[in-house]
Amino acid sequence: MDNAQxxxxxxxxxxxxxxxxATLMRQHAPKVVGLATRLIGDRSEAEDLAQEAFLRxxxxxxxxxxxxxxxxxxxxxxxxLAIDHLRREKLKRKLFFFRQNEDDPDPIETVxxxxxxxxxxxxxxxxxxxxxxxxRKLSARQRAVFVLxxxxxxxxQEIAALLGLETGTVKAxxxxxxxxxxxxxxxxxxxxx
Amino acid sequence: xxxxxxxxxDLILLHYGECPxxxxxxxxADHLAACAACRARQEQLALELAxxxxxxxxxxxxxxxxxxxxxxxxxxxxALRWLPVLxxxxxxxxxxxxxFAVRSPQPELVQIQPPTTANSTAMNLEEDLPDIDFLEDxxxxxxxxxxxxxxxx
Numbered sequence: 001m002d003n004a005q006x007x008x009x010x011x012x013x014x015x016x017x018x019x020x021x022a023t024l025m026r027q028h029a030p031k032v033v034g035l036a037t038r039l040i041g042d043r044s045e046a047e048d049l050a051q052e053a054f055l056r057x058x059x060x061x062x063x064x065x066x067x068x069x070x071x072x073x074x075x076x077x078x079x080x081l082a083i084d085h086l087r088r089e090k091l092k093r094k095l096f097f098f099r100q101n102e103d104d105p106d107p108i109e110t111v112x113x114x115x116x117x118x119x120x121x122x123x124x125x126x127x128x129x130x131x132x133x134x135x136r137k138l139s140a141r142q143r144a145v146f147v148l149x150x151x152x153x154x155x156x157q158e159i160a161a162l163l164g165l166e167t168g169t170v171k172a173x174x175x176x177x178x179x180x181x182x183x184x185x186x187x188x189x190x191x192x193x
Numbered sequence: 194x195x196x197x198x199x200x201x202x203d204l205i206l207l208h209y210g211e212c213p214x215x216x217x218x219x220x221x222a223d224h225l226a227a228c229a230a231c232r233a234r235q236e237q238l239a240l241e242l243a244x245x246x247x248x249x250x251x252x253x254x255x256x257x258x259x260x261x262x263x264x265x266x267x268x269x270x271x272a273l274r275w276l277p278v279l280x281x282x283x284x285x286x287x288x289x290x291x292x293f294a295v296r297s298p299q300p301e302l303v304q305i306q307p308p309t310t311a312n313s314t315a316m317n318l319e320e321d322l323p324d325i326d327f328l329e330d331x332x333x334x335x336x337x338x339x340x341x342x343x344x345x346x
Contacts (some may be wrong), residue, residue, distance in 0.1 A: 018267075022260045030303035038248055047259060054263045127246045149209055151248035156211050171214065173204040182241055 006070055013061055021061075027056050028071060032078050038147045039082035040089075041132045046100035049085060053077045075152075076162045079144050083163075086140035127188070134184035138177050145170055199231050204238055217281060 009109055010021040036046035056077055057070070064073070133145055144163060148154045154162070160170045199221060225232050241311035319334050 004275060013255060018264065023265060025260040025263060026256040027221070029259040030250045030253060033255050033259065034250035037251070043251070047255065047262075050259055051263050051266065054259065058263070127244075131246055150242070150245065154205075156209070168214075168242060171202070171206060171211070174209070175205055178205050179201065179237075181245070182238075185241070185245070188244065 003069065007066060010061065010064065010066070010070075021058060024057075024070065026183050028074055029054075031071070032074050035075065036078050036082055036148070038151050039079065039144060040085055041135060045085065047082050049078065052081055071170065072162075075148075075154075077150065081160055083140040083144055086143065090140070130185060130188050131181075137180050137184055139173075141165075142173045142177040142180070145173040146181070151172055195228070195230075197224065198228060199235075201234075201238075204231070204235050208235065208238055208242065 009020050009024055013024065029050060032050045033046050035042075036049045036053075037043050038048065040046055053074055057074060060073070064070075068076075135146075138146065141163065145156075145159055147158060148159045148162065156170050156174065157167055159165075160167045163170070165173075199207070199213065200215060203215050203221065206213045207218075207221055207225075212218055215221075216224065225235060
């Protein structure tokens with residue numbers, strides 16, 4: 001959907017066309033859920049977070065000026081919601097000595113690739129599990145910066161704008177994130193052919 | 194590692210196509226071309242980062258599910274939007290009723306006579322008794338008056 005089509009759709013939604021909003025959601029939901037899953041590592045919670053992002057978008061639409069695209073707005077909102085979520089989870093774990101069971105199936109695994117085969121699926125699932133465990137070692141911001149740069153391919157300057165940080169701070173977060181992940185995944189690298 | 198070698202942070206930034214802190218991109222590229230150690234570190238970094246599993250977006254069905262849930266919540270929200278209005282109307286109505294009830298004149302209390310029973314009749318008769326005595330006394334007085342007139346007292 002290009003900018004002109006999106007603006008037209010926005011006008012229809014502002015005029016009360018609920019079907020238009022459903023179209024907008026169907027357009028952006030896979031990306032938003034994917035981003036949220038990578039950021040918080042739990043598919044079910046990622047879907048809740050995506051719902052919240054869309055509800056906020058619906059509330060914000062009457063005053064939406066179109067300075068940024070809907071996609072950028074959703075990226076920003078989802079990332080902020082995810083950082084808040086990760087911080088709350090961290091606090092909860094600290095407060096209640098809650099520790100996630102490392103043997104629990106990782107919801108990231110539910111993200112399936114229809115083109116893959118069982119052997120590759122198994123390897124991907126194991127790799128995803130290890131990545132998810134390693135990502136948990138990062139702070140919320142380090143994780144957000146890494147996911148947005150490595151997986152989503154956003155330039156650091158754009159990430160800085162999304163998160164309301166200085167570019168230098170974003171560079172520092174990326175450096176710490178990559179260093180931690182390399183350490184955490186060292187045995188995976190050794191096992192790999 | 195020589196003093197002018199690139200540090201890990203700059204290697205990471207170069208890997209992601211960002212401008213390093215310690216050198217211009219051109220100077221960093223020149224150094225990498227000349228320094229085998231930095232080139233090896235950069236290749237190792239690239240190899241490790243490439244092994245991180247690629248992101249896969251969820252299946253398209255998730256979009257339909259999310260859209261349905263959001264629409265449901267929006268529907269509930271629009272229904273709840275009327276709740277404060279209804280609540281306010283109920284409070285206003287209650288206030289009006291109370292105001293009218295306080296200000297309107299109170300109806301006079303009507304004494305309701307208790308139903309007559311055998312006991313109450315007896316009590317009434319007893320209350321009537323002094324009157325009967327009084328009438329009897331009047332009779333006596335009249336008799337005495339008559340006697341006085343006869344006797345000429």
